[in-house]
Amino acid sequence: MSTQRHSSYSCFLSYDQFAKIFDVLHAFDYEVIGPTLEQEAIVYGSIRTVDDLPRGWTDIQEPGRYRLQQREDDALFGYVVGPHSWKQFLFPPVSTLSTADRTDVGWQFSEAKQEFPKVAYLGVRACEIAAMQIQDRVFLEGPYVDHEYQSRRRQALIIAVNCTQAASTCFCTSMNTGPRCQQGFDLALTELPEGFLVEVATPEGEAVINSLESEDVTPEIETAAETARQNAVEQIKKELDTTDIRNLLMSNLEHPHWDEVAERCLSCTNCTMVCPTCFCSSVEEVSDLSGDHVERQRQWDSCFNVSFSYMNGGLVRNSIRNRYRQWLTHKLATWNDQFGTSGCVGCGRCITWCPVGIDLTEEVAILRQSQEQSLLESEQEADHLPG
Amino acid sequence: MNRNRRLIIFQDNAWVPSTAVIRKITPEIEGVKTFLLELADSQVTRAYTFRPGQFNMLYVPGAGEAAISMSGDPDSSRLLAHTIRFAGNVTRRIGSLQVGDSLGLRGPFGTGWPLEECAGRDLILVAGGIGLPPLRPLIYHLLAEREQYGRIYLLYGARSPEMRLYTSEFQAWSEKGLVIKETVDRKTLGWQGNVGVVPLLLDQLEAFDPERAILMICGPEVMMRFTARSAMQRGMTSEQIWVSTERNMQCAVGMCGHCQLGPEFVCKDGPVFRYDQISPYLLVEGL
Numbered sequence A: 001m002s003t004q005r006h007s008s009y010s011c012f013l014s015y016d017q018f019a020k021i022f023d024v025l026h027a028f029d030y031e032v033i034g035p036t037l038e039q040e041a042i043v044y045g046s047i048r049t050v051d052d053l054p055r056g057w058t059d060i061q062e063p064g065r066y067r068l069q070q071r072e073d074d075a076l077f078g079y080v081v082g083p084h085s086w087k088q089f090l091f092p093p094v095s096t097l098s099t100a101d102r103t104d105v106g107w108q109f110s111e112a113k114q115e116f117p118k119v120a121y122l123g124v125r126a127c128e129i130a131a132m133q134i135q136d137r138v139f140l141e142g143p144y145v146d147h148e149y150q151s152r153r154r155q156a157l158i159i160a161v162n163c164t165q166a167a168s169t170c171f172c173t174s175m176n177t178g179p180r181c182q183q184g185f186d187l188a189l190t191e192l193p194e195g196f197l198v199e200v201a202t203p204e205g206e207a208v209i210n211s212l213e214s215e216d217v218t219p220e221i222e223t224a225a226e227t228a229r230q231n232a233v234e235q236i237k238k239e240l241d242t243t244d245i246r247n248l249l250m251s252n253l254e255h256p257h258w259d260e261v262a263e264r265c266l267s268c269t270n271c272t273m274v275c276p277t278c279f280c281s282s283v284e285e286v287s288d289l290s291g292d293h294v295e296r297q298r299q300w301d302s303c304f305n306v307s308f309s310y311m312n313g314g315l316v317r318n319s320i321r322n323r324y325r326q327w328l329t330h331k332l333a334t335w336n337d338q339f340g341t342s343g344c345v346g347c348g349r350c351i352t353w354c355p356v357g358i359d360l361t362e363e364v365a366i367l368r369q370s371q372e373q374s375l376l377e378s379e380q381e382a383d384h385l386p387g
Numbered sequence B: 001m002n003r004n005r006r007l008i009i010f011q012d013n014a015w016v017p018s019t020a021v022i023r024k025i026t027p028e029i030e031g032v033k034t035f036l037l038e039l040a041d042s043q044v045t046r047a048y049t050f051r052p053g054q055f056n057m058l059y060v061p062g063a064g065e066a067a068i069s070m071s072g073d074p075d076s077s078r079l080l081a082h083t084i085r086f087a088g089n090v091t092r093r094i095g096s097l098q099v100g101d102s103l104g105l106r107g108p109f110g111t112g113w114p115l116e117e118c119a120g121r122d123l124i125l126v127a128g129g130i131g132l133p134p135l136r137p138l139i140y141h142l143l144a145e146r147e148q149y150g151r152i153y154l155l156y157g158a159r160s161p162e163m164r165l166y167t168s169e170f171q172a173w174s175e176k177g178l179v180i181k182e183t184v185d186r187k188t189l190g191w192q193g194n195v196g197v198v199p200l201l202l203d204q205l206e207a208f209d210p211e212r213a214i215l216m217i218c219g220p221e222v223m224m225r226f227t228a229r230s231a232m233q234r235g236m237t238s239e240q241i242w243v244s245t246e247r248n249m250q251c252a253v254g255m256c257g258h259c260q261l262g263p264e265f266v267c268k269d270g271p272v273f274r275y276d277q278i279s280p281y282l283l284v285e286g287l
């Protein structure tokens, strides 16, 4: 995506024209990745034609529950986010960091040689743009830059889609990340019964649109798009009260509620794998048979893995309580200290994909209630003090 | 926290090691040796400087990486000293290498000891066991400009008299104005000195100015906690105390997530922290 300033404008694409966008993108050398049906879920994969999209499907999500259902219309983007996120393309689950070769003058080390294709990411939701921008802070905006992430990010064309419905697990409105895509995209689509309202935000996006036959946006289309987007806002019922959440969590590190969550949590790592911002990884050695050529491979890891905090023959976080506490306090509290933003965008994936349906918004609410209760009690006590 | 932060200077990709060749190996105590490493690329050597308390990631291809502090003189860093305890997979593989063998080196990483706080003050360095190597560069540096500081103490605790590191240098350090006080957990035949834990040495320390002194501690976490507590009982505040912490590290550049201790990444915000900054997290079990 270009960072160049570009005055954005809107146009309308009929379904027929939209179907041609894949050829246009391919002609511009973009590989297209977008939502597609696989194993009874909507996941992100390679898209060749419009028929690869999950036309006429929607998803029903609840804590610990996900299923697909046929829609009554032929909408192409009539669902929200599934188990995949774009993180798997920008920060792949396995990648080679460096190589080592044994030579006559000792070990020689180099950067892994990799090709980074131009990729168009189609169907990126507002919370997912926010998640990318959070990972940008981790991999690009600190004292060190991750080269692979940087190359992949630079090659990305973001074709966003505004949500026109929401799942019961969505809470982007609490995290100020959605449902409307505000920035961080090349093109943003709002799906309507006859086609798409398209916001064009960058020269790269404009080049794609100029290769198609777009129409002017009528006031009726504008209104219909607004109504469709508002529909998503109204469907969002879940809330996370983020008021002073950093201190709420960090001043309750010994709260008994962590033990209570630990009784339910299986430490399975699902929540961290599906989370679009979680970035923890470990490095492994991959050696050829002779041992003369060795690659260092980075693989996604999780703070829920027992060995994650391994040190000096012991474990720092030696219980599920400690691991869940690490996850939640990092995500919602210390992430702010580290990167100036919450680590949560409110996508709800960790709620849906938790096998036991643990809902972080509820865990936080319990801590908050308990804090408010004890504040109240101490105020009452103070009132009863003589003097 | 920007204090002491230095960008990696010799590879613009922080993941790619430089080749380092082992020039000398000195056995120290049972299971611990000091390796003098020379960076193979002379340009890299010229650009490489480190602060006392910083560390490198040493890499044996096929085995993996370990975080190891520099233990040599920061003011003459052509040969980089690393004193290594053979603890597990990687460090044992380093232990099996010979003079002339090469390995990978990334660094320097992390913050260092607070040199800018030290001038004109009494300084108390406290080391437990393998905690002495990360303090040795500081000792060299302080003694090289001895007149700039008040009293300088090294309080050193080891498991037993044979497990004391660098004892051959103690005489020279004393002559240059370092007061060394030692204790061991278990005494063996011939040991005339103290027996007991390190904080006791601090309790017994007479001549220092608790209001202005700087305390710098490296060793096991319990030892650091108790030493800090003793110091505070002697009237020091947590702003005068600095500790060097340890956590699992895979990247050393704040991207792998392993070394988090509350909001801090031990690799880039530490390993040396001022105690008031880190104690709220260090004191929480299992954080």
Ligand SMILES: Cc1cc2nc3c(=O)[nH]c(=O)nc-3n(C[C@H](O)[C@H](O)[C@H](O)COP(=O)(O)OP(=O)(O)OC[C@H]3O[C@@H](n4cnc5c(N)ncnc54)[C@H](O)[C@@H]3O)c2cc1C
Binding pocket: A311, A312, A313, A314, B055, B065, B066, B067, B068, B069, B070, B082, B083, B084, B085, B086, B087, B088, B089, B090, B091, B092, B130, B133, B134, B245, B246, B247, B248, B249, B271
């Ligand atoms: C900032 C920093 C500076 C450091 N400076 C120094 C230094 O100057 N000198 C120094 O010697 N060390 C230093 N260390 C510690 C050093 O990094 C570790 O000792 C080293 O990483 C251990 O790696 P390893 O692969 O050799 O050991 P590991 O394989 O990680 O094993 C370490 C210990 O755990 C045991 N173990 C191995 N596998 C397991 C398992 N699966 N389950 C349970 N136990 C197991 C081993 O037997 C051993 O006792 C420093 C660490 C940090 C973070």
Ligand code: SF4
Binding pocket: A271, A274, A275, A276, A277, A331, A343, A344, A345, A346, A347, A348, A349, A350, A351
């Ligand atoms: S913590 Fe859960 S809701 Fe928040 S971004 Fe991660 S997966 Fe989505």
Ligand code: SF4
Binding pocket: A264, A265, A266, A267, A268, A269, A270, A271, A272, A304, A350, A353, A354, A355, A356, A357, A358
């Ligand atoms: S919270 Fe749920 S998804 Fe996360 S580790 Fe625990 S059981 Fe697994």
